[in-house]
Amino acid sequence: KNEVEQSPQNLTAQEGEFITINCSYSVGISALHWLQQHPGGGIVSLFMLSSGKKKHGRLIATINIQEKHSSLHITASHPRDSAVYICAVRYGNQFYFGTGTSLTVIP
């Protein structure tokens, strides 16, 4: 069993749609990270959160500690949002990674 589960694995959306990617975890948590990996392979850290909600531009990340669940929302999606989104949970010195959600936004 994976400590971090993401859904869906693959997602195709039309430009402008509201997108939600989910992450559930089974371990304790110090912090949860959302990463974005572009087709070229580069990785960007989008959010690090341990409670509540964070917003950056069109991206919103929420976390519910009691339910061990986090969501990444993208409003007004755009083709440049096409990437793999990875959820990672840090607990003490350990990092646990989800397998990623591959998002394709079609113009």
Add this chain to the structure above:
Amino acid sequence: DAGVIQSPRHEVTEMGQEVTLRCKPISGHNSLFWYRQTMMRGLELLIYFNNNVPIDDSGMPEDRFSAKMPNASFSTLKIQPSEPRDSAVYFCASRSSAYEQYFGPGTRLTVT
């Protein structure tokens, strides 16, 4: 700042050879992480340093892997001897205290 710098960007080597990957973190960052990414296993944390000291190396796959951070501006990940199953993209990342990590562009290693 130039961001996290990794070298080489691509490495092709034969099985049994020694491989050294290099990383220069962002100036002022006090934590450095080495990750490996494969299609089969996804992203994995290999080791991380805090103030140049290795904190957790439980992700290092076996004794063939070693990592050092002799000073705040340089780290190496060495594989000796290399094996085909070590083929992967190796990422280095750095961060300052409790802030987010910044990833390098990665080194794509192919062991034939």
